[in-house]
Amino acid sequence: MERKKVAIIGVGLIGGSLAIRLHERKISSRLIGVDVNPDHLEKAMEMELVDEVLPMSEAIAAAEVVVLAIPVDKLVTMLPSIMDQINNQIVIDLGSTKAQLINVIKDHPKRGRYVATHPMWGTEYSGPQAAVRGAYENKAVIICNPQDSDEDALIWTKEMYKKIGMHLLEMEAGAHDLHAAYVSHISHITSFALANTVLEKEKEDKAIFEMASAGFESTVRLAKSNPAMWVPIFMQNKINVLDVLTEHIAQLTRFKESIEKDDTQSLQTLISDANKIRRILK
Amino acid sequence: MERKKVAIIGVGLIGGSLAIRLHERKISSRLIGVDVNPDHLEKAMEMELVDEVLPMSEAIAAAEVVVLAIPVDKLVTMLPSIMDQINNQIVIDLGSTKAQLINVIKDHPKRGRYVATHPMWGTEYSGPQAAVRGAYENKAVIICNPQDSDEDALIWTKEMYKKIGMHLLEMEAGAHDLHAAYVSHISHITSFALANTVLEKEKEDKAIFEMASAGFESTVRLAKSNPAMWVPIFMQNKINVLDVLTEHIAQLTRFKESIEKDDTQSLQTLISDANKIRRILK
Known part of the structure; x- marks a missing residue:
């Protein structure tokens, strides 16, 4: 699969552990970190989870793939404006709930660039310091409403998850x-x-x-x-x-x-x- | 500590795992298995958890220490008659509840030979095939109402638990x-x-x-x-x-x-x- 420049919004447990895997499995050509918490950004750089940190709009502009690893309330408020900012980037979220989020951008003109996913991995810890090697391996990832995503976006996302060792399931958001x-x-x-x-x-x-x-x-x-x-x-x-x-x-x-x-x-x-x-x- | 001949009544998960430890740490000079389930006895011999199997009364007569690793309802019905059968043996139970059991033999003339214990170890599996090496290590064991046990019985029991790596706590049965x-x-x-x-x-x-x-x-x-x-x-x-x-x-x-x-x-x-x-x- 083609290596891409990936921006990770939210470099905590979930985003940080994914960054490690994307780098390890040579899926990303470059990793850009974004976080509202400056301590998390500093820690993410110190731990070499990402190659650079940028403000969100610059990160989105510079990236080919935007991964959202933030709490689900933040996803619902931020996803529409992120979709407004993209050209042809792929946007992937990793949130634990899906129906409300998918509903909020269902009529967005760029809807096809978005892939709704839920990798079934986590620990009880949080923050970049909780990020671990080997995360996601042998766990399930749910792709929700795949019929609403563009084919190229869907294929790249599925390849990414397969390459980090996850098995794919497809499901409607409500289920x-x-x-x-x-x-x-x-x-x-x-x-x-x-x-x-x-x-x-x-x-x-x-x-x-x-x-x-x-x-x-x-x-x-x-x-x-x-x-x-x-x-x-x-x-x-x-x-x-x-x-x-x-x-x-x-x-x-x-x-x-x-x-x-x-x-x-x-x-x-x-x-x-x-x-x-x-x-x-x- | 002096090695003793130990009869284990109930060679399932709890008794079987203890048998492995007693042998490993050279605490027992001989291990006798007793169980109502003939399949368990056969399996215990096949796995070399015990050196021999005997009917209960013979096992009690032959042993210096009798360890009871059976469900707590069976403990309450069987402990009094086991206490009737002993001379100077030490009787130790490993049950998860203590008040009712201690109450049922509180006036027994041999009460001092009995030590009430609850090692805080177990798994969700059962039977001798569930017995594992390294069980009990670094876990707590509760000795209940130690003041009612004879000093020699108490000392040997405590030494046994220390030698298999447990840390001792003393508590009244109600607590x-x-x-x-x-x-x-x-x-x-x-x-x-x-x-x-x-x-x-x-x-x-x-x-x-x-x-x-x-x-x-x-x-x-x-x-x-x-x-x-x-x-x-x-x-x-x-x-x-x-x-x-x-x-x-x-x-x-x-x-x-x-x-x-x-x-x-x-x-x-x-x-x-x-x-x-x-x-x-x-």
Whole structure:
């Protein structure tokens, strides 16, 4: 594939880790970093995540590909004006919600230059210092509404993701947001809520974490995730997130009622049903 | 420390993994396996987890130390009769709940020979084939009500745990069960309930798991855990588990209400509060 000059808007965990991969796999001919946070830009240069930093309009003008790795509320407000500034550049976003974003530029004259994507990779850390080597490898990336992107833009984007080791899925934006609520957004809410449950208890009982083990860490580690990223995701995917959260509370209530009633048979069934997740998780 | 002949009652994940460590660290002079499941015994011999298998009464008679690695409902019914059968053996259990078990033998004439422990290690798998090398290392072990155990029994038990790399904590049984509800039992319930939430959705939408990523796996992996182990834990620790489950549902409801009301400020606060778990998890 043809190496291109890539501007990355947002050089945090997601954008910074992608920059490392684009360089490593010789996908970019040059990497330009853009960020509202000057500390992030300084760190990105120091870590050699990007070759240079530029103000956004200059970066867009200088680039052949513009990658947006910023929170989803910022995407919705900034994508239309970025689309106004491009000529023939490819614009790719990496956001975790898709319907609202796609809707906001659906009638834009340059719509075809934009490819909506969601690579299913992240960690609970944030900022350029959280960027890691080997990110994205062997994970899924969702391309949303591919029929609305120009063929050349779509092909280059798919090649890029294949070359960094991702497997491609195509989905309509609405289906994407529903699925993301079930297999990503709810996991973060349960983890945040579980952290708060235990931290509340710690206020009266300082020794509560002495016994914390690997199982606890596994279910709570996502609670370290950044609110600047997650508040807008929950708000943009509000309807789906509320549906799955309501269902999850109902499932927890079934456990509660079974235990209250000493209904060990029902508890046994609930757990055996949950064990069927073995079919999905290796 | 003096090597002893150890009988392990229950050669599954917990007992089998301990057997490997006792042998590796030269703590046992001989390992005798006992299990109600003949397949487990065969597998334990084939994997060389134990040196021989015997019926329970013979194993107890032949051993100097009896380790109980069986579900907590079985512990409560079997511990009194095991205590009836011993002379001067040390009896150690590894169960995840402690108050009910300690209560059931509190007036036993041999009470001093028993040491109540809970090593904070496990995986979501079960059976002797799930036994692994290096288990227990760098984890906490709780010794409950140590004042009720004979000094020699307590010293040998502590030495054993230190030698397999665990750090010791001492706690009253009631405090143990409360803490375990917060940092272990609730994690399993949320994970089971989350698995059921998503598996229910899969019945109408087969593609729901296509996008599942590391975050999802992390919060759901405990849902593979064995009901024969977990139903009795939840029932024996009913009061604490219901308290923490009620609190956890209340915390989830706060997320739900914030999202419903578009209260981004409150959502931001809930997530920032949850981020304080960074203080606990490295």
